[in-house]
Amino acid sequence: MERDARRGAHVTSPRTVRPYGDKKNDGAVQLSFTLPVAKSAAAVEAAKRYVSKMGVREPYVTLAEAIAPEFTYFVVYGRATHDVDLSAIAVEETPSATLDREAIDAEIARRFGRRLIVLGCALESDAHTVGLDAIFNMKGFAGDYGLERYHGFDARNLGAQVPTAEVARQVRVAGADAVLVSATVTQNEIHIRHMTDLVDMLEAERLRDRVVLVAGGARVDHALAKELGYDAGFGPGTKPSRVAAFLLEEISRRHGVGALA
């Protein structure tokens, strides 16, 4: 707020929100977590105090279960005291043009007169292809056809466990327009390291500016992807057509070819 005031702009009045249970501002939240202590009255009290420290009033422990000799699992309800000011939030929304497959194919043909080459992969130790397949495979996901079904894309699914150096090589050899990176294994933040390595590799090989780089995965969002040097990030549940529309617009922008009429 203060920053807005200093700028002298017309100050938006704060719009605070708090969780909603059954009436405005009641702050109703449910929490579940495990404490590494044996179940006892003291453990239950510890859970209450812990939740209080999180800013939740009137903690009500509905479940305290000894799930192992030295571990107790809790479900706790309570009333959150914190609030957030919506008017102070500036977040970049993931780009989402809404075109269907036929329209995207038609636009690619009109703007480029060729098929756009899109590579997809999971990096290094990540052996999972579920997300990648959902976006690439002909069959697609939730009734939305995958990139392989599009006439406008030459979609090449390189599969899982592709070394970053190999991705860079394929980008150069194929003259790829875009690379989609799927990150499934996120243990110890390994996905961050692999995703960053790829950006570094492409930059070192002077390829970064030639391709649109997109990340996807269960723990990926647009903000994270941007932070790591990607052009966009898509979280779980993203349909192929949304990625396709983004690729069309971003590749067009890069090539300075006409946006939608």
Next chain:
Amino acid sequence: MSGKLDLPAAEIERCRALARTVAEGVRAETEQYTTVSTERTVLRLLGVDGVDADEVPIPNRVVDALQKAGRLSRGAAVWIGSAMAIGAADPSDAARRLIEAGGSVPEHPRWREAIAPHVERGLTRILANRAERERRVAAHPAEELPLLYAIVATGNIHEDVIQATAAARAGAQCIAVIRSTAQSLLDHVPYGATTSGFGGTYATQENFRLMRAALDALEPEIGRYVRLVNYCSGLCMPEIAAMGAFERLDMMLNDALYGIIFRDINPLRTLIDQNFSRRINAVAGVVINTGEDNYLTTADAVEQAPAVLASQFINERLAKDAGLETWQIGLGHAFEIDPELEDGLLFEIAQAEAAREIFPDAPLKYMPPTKHMTGNVFRGYQQNALFVLTSVATRQSIHLLGMLTEALHTPFLHDRWLAIEQAKTIRTNARHLADEIAFRPDGRIVRRAREVLSGAGQILERVAERGLFGALADGVFADTRRPRDRGRGFEGVVRRDADYANPFMEAWSATPAGART
């Protein structure tokens, strides 16, 4: 015709005959080769273990030396035996001498005699473990089915022990330690206790030993024997089978088709390795789990159901030919149909019941929903409840517990506990449901089951006609083409000499328990 689905017995018989043709073709094409991993396994069975100063396993060093010297085609045992016949104290000393000699020692005519006590010792150790398992299992009341199977995957074996013992106390009957994601592509087995894996923990013999000891220690407290599971697939398939046999693992994921299709492992290499690994598992009394569930996670679960069944027929035959008995063949399948699909649950029931009736005595391994898990943990918990109910209603044998946080993170301690609680409750609550169910003879479930069986028959015809290698090259499975001479590990395939020798294979082939039945 029999069973609740009244499936045509003639069609099932025809599928089995086609699978026999397929397996016969695999045998004809693979029996003239050995592989680096098969020979490393022979060394391990002889007691060669450990790593050198560069962390390279000794079995790899020996086999590399033999391959460079052009001597691997006779079989590693010949050279270990020869080195012993001329003075090496034991197989480990022989291995050291072979490495120093660059793989070249003269063949000794009495190599077999020199090695015989060590072959015997390896065989005895495996059989003793099997007897030990049988003794322990028999000491407790009969187990409730389906067996509840939980996964741990922290990357750190010591942390895995904490998670595994918690799960076992809560009611898990099988504990699988997921391997680090890249391990299936390593052409060696890491050594020692490990604490840094990704998406799982390295399969090493020491890690096997640590987990086995922790689960055995629980036995008096919980009054049950807890089965330990690992992954004998990828480039080191038979080596891991040998390590598992030595450390009394009880179940092994063991499926060449999975490695070929989803990990691009060379078909020839891994089918040769599979045969030897299954021989070991057969003798060790291990229950194998096959990986057909994977067809469903990567493609549409309704469309792929016939491919799953076709693969089960082939896996059953290949397993029996390797000496596994029916009770050891845990054919895989999964509950992966889109929960939004109308009557999807009916299809799941049809497919699960069909698997049960077609393979009545096999310990079927039923895998949970993964593909349509969304991050809505409440919906996920509901999907898992339907999965357990289907599992109980169709008498599945091994039930891999679904996690409400699937697709989010490796399970937290309480995620696993919630899954075990759910499965135990439903298993008890619906105890005799399977006895009470009859299906409408002209209903959706019966029609679907027949459709899947007929589709499997059509796939098996194509595979039998082209041979398994031809079918893999054509992309019959999961729309993925895998030519016979491509893929990872092909360089490790070696044509056998006419006088090739593998004393373990010889011992086990002489008593083909369950084979040719």
